[in-house]
Amino acid sequence: MDPASLALAQSLPMSVRRTYTALAEYSDVPISRTTAQRQQYLTPSEELAFVRHIIKSAALRFPLRIKDIPSLAFSIARRRFATKAIKPPNKNWPQALAKRHPELVRRNNMAMD
Structure with missing residues (x-):
């Protein structure tokens, strides 16, 4: 499974809010902006x-x-x-x-x- 699906499937403590951004930060899922920068033609x-x-x-x-x-x-x-x-x-x-x-x-x- 990809990291985003694993983050959605895992149980979280009550202190973590139930938003996609909070789940991604808690689970160390890479931000899509960094992925987009890696895919750009020029650095x-x-x-x-x-x-x-x-x-x-x-x-x-x-x-x-x-x-x-x-x-x-x-x-x-x-x-x-x-x-x-x-x-x-x-x-x-x-x-x-x-x-x-x-x-x-x-x-x-x-x-x-």
């Missing part, structure tokens, strides 16, 4: 540095296209594992990155005449 520090790079390049009048962002993230992730084969990010990864970091603003550039 939090790599992602923060990547977002800073995107913002800095946009400030220098060289904005990155959404099309270019996955290839740059792939090159960052490839450096982390020298022996392990790594897949490129999926097609929705740039949009998820923009949702996680609201400081990234999308602009539609108009063609110059």
